[in-house]
Amino acid sequence: MGEHSLTRALRELLLARRTAALGTRDEQGGVFVSMVPYAIDDQAQELVLHVSGLAAHSGNMRREPGVSLLVCAGETEGEPVHALPRVTLEAHARFAEPGSPDAARAREVYLQRFPEAEMMTALGDFRFVRLALLGARQVAGFGAARSLPAEEVRRALTLAP
Numbered sequence: 001m002g003e004h005s006l007t008r009a010l011r012e013l014l015l016a017r018r019t020a021a022l023g024t025r026d027e028q029g030g031v032f033v034s035m036v037p038y039a040i041d042d043q044a045q046e047l048v049l050h051v052s053g054l055a056a057h058s059g060n061m062r063r064e065p066g067v068s069l070l071v072c073a074g075e076t077e078g079e080p081v082h083a084l085p086r087v088t089l090e091a092h093a094r095f096a097e098p099g100s101p102d103a104a105r106a107r108e109v110y111l112q113r114f115p116e117a118e119m120m121t122a123l124g125d126f127r128f129v130r131l132a133l134l135g136a137r138q139v140a141g142f143g144a145a146r147s148l149p150a151e152e153v154r155r156a157l158t159l160a161p
Contacts, residue, residue: 010156013071013085014063018113022049023068032056038069039132041105041112045154046130047091048106050117051149053125061093061129069131083142089153091131101131103128133157135153 022036034057036121038127051058061067072086096103104109106128113154136148 006138006140006144006146007152007156010084010087010136010153011158013073013087014156015038017073021070021072022057024057025055025064025066025072026060027063027144032060033150036069037069037114037117039106039110040055040157041109041134042158044059044105044130045157046111046132047089047157049093049129049131050106050114050120050126050130052123058129062095065093067091067093067131081137084100085140087136089131089136092134093129096128096130099129101123105158107128151153 019037026032036049069089073084096106120132131151134150136153139145
């Protein structure tokens with residue numbers, strides 16, 4: 001059986017966009033949203049972030065690793081925005097231990113997507129965060145929405161269908 005067309009659309013969206021809105025919980029339990037660049041580790045079927053220890057979202061993820069990430073297609077002038085393709089990913093964040101093979105792999109995939117960030121990867125307060133996907137809600141256009149289990153989302157992260 002072939003791959004579902006919405007899974008292909010999800011993969012294409014995740015590959016086409018390079019930034020997302022990251023939702024974390026602050027110390028008072030409020031929601032904090034920030035913009036983060038993300039890379040895709042297709043072998044581990046996880047997303048990779050590179051964050052500063054000084055950023056509010058870093059402290060939030062250390063306290064509460066449950067996060068949400070919104071990836072949305074860009075607007076086209078003159079086109080309605082209500083049907084923009086988008087996905088809200090539910091994930092568990094884990095910081096890769098500096099010097100570990102996990103951190104080395106995260107650095108490799110991150111720099112494949114963002115070679116201009118190489119200098120930042122040498123800064124002492126930055127860490128790689130891996131997002132293990134737990135599920136998603138995908139809107140592929142008007143009337144094309146679905147909830148996805150973790151396995152389906154991970155399948156979309158495999159770069160070769």
